Amino acid sequence: MTLLDIKDVRGGYGEVDILNGISLSLQKGEILTVAGTNGAGKSTLAKAIVGLLPRVSGGITFEARDLLPLATEDRIAAGIGYVPQVANVFGSMSILENLQVVVGVRDQAQRIRELFEAFPLLGERKRARAGSLSGGERQQLAFARALMTRPRLMILDEPTAALAPAKVAEAFALIKRLPELGVSVLVVEQRARQSLAISDNGCILDGGKVALAGAARSLLDDPKAAELYLGQH
Numbered sequence: 001m002t003l004l005d006i007k008d009v010r011g012g013y014g015e016v017d018i019l020n021g022i023s024l025s026l027q028k029g030e031i032l033t034v035a036g037t038n039g040a041g042k043s044t045l046a047k048a049i050v051g052l053l054p055r056v057s058g059g060i061t062f063e064a065r066d067l068l069p070l071a072t073e074d075r076i077a078a079g080i081g082y083v084p085q086v087a088n089v090f091g092s093m094s095i096l097e098n099l100q101v102v103v104g105v106r107d108q109a110q111r112i113r114e115l116f117e118a119f120p121l122l123g124e125r126k127r128a129r130a131g132s133l134s135g136g137e138r139q140q141l142a143f144a145r146a147l148m149t150r151p152r153l154m155i156l157d158e159p160t161a162a163l164a165p166a167k168v169a170e171a172f173a174l175i176k177r178l179p180e181l182g183v184s185v186l187v188v189e190q191r192a193r194q195s196l197a198i199s200d201n202g203c204i205l206d207g208g209k210v211a212l213a214g215a216a217r218s219l220l221d222d223p224k225a226a227e228l229y230l231g232q233h
């Protein structure tokens, strides 16, 4: 079943188009990596999906529902979770409070219990201030916050960008587990090789367009992808 369908999406922050006609789709249960060069439009595409890009045209549907007329909070309510690259937890609040302030959650206490089961470290430290957590712990909290509303799709914007190198593999292991929790994933990543290694499919952007797309395995084996886009990560 197609969960997310993006057709000929164009748009940007001002007059200039950053996205120049992007089409891609994501199936239920899938992890999809969106990789590409610096400034290719990866984060901009994530913003277009969650309703944070000022100007977008084309088609974006989620579970066959047109997202473009919906405000960000309505897209979240429709079943999309979003973990932005920065400012994704409140440092002065405890772990527990960070989860409690998420709006629009049914059976909040029950959901927090479920997430503490999925992320035991967060449960053990629920009274700790988020500002005192390590990069990896903070990221688990950011994921848990986005999972509070029981999304069926998570959009992760460069989840490993702020992590110490030693924590990167742990973060990818965490992402790989999300489909087991009933969550499909679109992950924007600079670390293309590592991200493709935990993904089903991949899509490589260049200049706001899809340069290459296909099964993650075949992109990893593609000499052109290796030479132009995958780097050593």
Ligand SMILES: Nc1ncnc2c1ncn2[C@@H]1O[C@H](COP(=O)(O)OP(=O)(O)OP(=O)(O)O)[C@@H](O)[C@H]1O
Pocket: 013, 014, 018, 036, 037, 038, 039, 040, 041, 042, 043, 044, 045, 190
């Ligand atoms: N808020 C903004 N206002 C105006 N232009 C922006 C804004 N954010 C990004 N851009 C521009 O949009 C283009 C694409 O940026 P984007 O962040 O989507 O790239 P990216 O592929 O995620 O790159 P990186 O991997 O370097 O983060 C860049 O030229 C950038 O300068």
